[in-house]
Amino acid sequence: MSPMKKLLFILLLLLAAFIGGAFLLPTRVHVERSIAIERPPETVFALLNGYRHFNRWSPWAEADPDAVYRFSGPATGVGARLDWSGDPALVGEGWQEIVASQPYERIDMRLDFGTQGVADSAFIIHGDRIGSRVTWTFDTDVTEGQGMVGGLLGRYFGLFLDDWIGSDFDKGLAAFQAFAESLPRIDAVDASIERVDVEPFRVLAVNGESSLDADAISAALGQAYGSLTAWMANQGIPLGGQPLAVTLAGPEDRYRFEAAIPVDPAELDLLDPQVLEDAAPIVAKWSPSGPSVRMVHVGPYDTLAESYERLAAWMMIHGLEQGGLSWEQYVSDPGMTPESELVTHLYVQLAPATD
Helix, strand or coil, X not given: CCHHHHHHHHXXXXXXXXXXXXXXXXXXXXXXXXXXXXXXXXXHHHHHCECCCHHHHCHHHHHCCCCEEEEECCCECCCCEEEEECCCXXXXXXXXXXXXXXXXXXXXXXEEXXXXXXXXXXXXXXXXXXXXXXXXXXXXXXXXXXXXXXXXHHHHHHHHHHXXXXXXXXXXXXXXXXXXXHCCCCCCCCCCEEEEEECCCEEEEEEEEECCCHHHHHHHHHHHHHHHHHHHHHHCCCCCCCCEEEEECCCCCCEEEEEEEECCHHHHHCCCHHHHHHCCCCEEXXXXXXXXXXXXXXXXXXXXXXXXXXHHHHHHHXXXXXXXXXXXXXXXXXXXXXXXXXXXXXXXXXXXXXX
């Protein structure tokens, strides 16, 4: 046999071994990594059940800072989607979408890498009120949509997939751990906090300000409400609901507010427009409205700051951004209710959703 024929024979044997060996390899590949996080499952689930926080810890966001990301669908849960487009040599382009979401236990996602194929991924959460263990999984069929040659190569590619992306998973989970544990330890499913769509109503309002001292704020609000109720009494206008205090922009060392009292629109319609004009600085207007977060605070007014901190942390965990306004509505009458039982509704307007 000539050397050329021997070489050809060897190549054919190698090709046969390559093809035969490929068919002995699995078509589906599984990768997973886990990490312990000192936050309860409710918090971990809230942080992972959407993509608004994803680039805070994603190992690929750092790899290609110039990549473009677009959010679509609901902010959380099934249908939440993230599309990306970046350097083909770094992150390429594709999308991922949440396809199943089981509160506090599991989130399943579908990923599409374009010509590089599709995959399924999941976050599996185990834990208690103290901490959680998060397992990040990745499953793919290395032959799907790859054709004959691509499918054969894909089977060999699958042998190295754990090494190639496992380190990214380790890096991402470590970054997620640091991010989650940097947040305040609060109840992520606090029953006193909920998203609401606030309807506007008519109010009479007057602006005021004070120092940041609690007693000074109370006195300034009392004076503002006093001027409102006195004017309303002179006009024979009854109170139409519980009073509000809207926080206004101002210097950091001052508290600027708009004190407001709900009124029946019909009562305002009966007034001579000149009477309202002469009432300045008292004005008739609409109350704040729109998509917001509401927290029910029960207790003394001097503990409101603690509730605002919890509310801010809750919004952060749930990926919600504050809009232009926040306000309080004093549901209980402090003259008739013990301090420990005072009910105050805290509202924070939400910023419009953006891609």
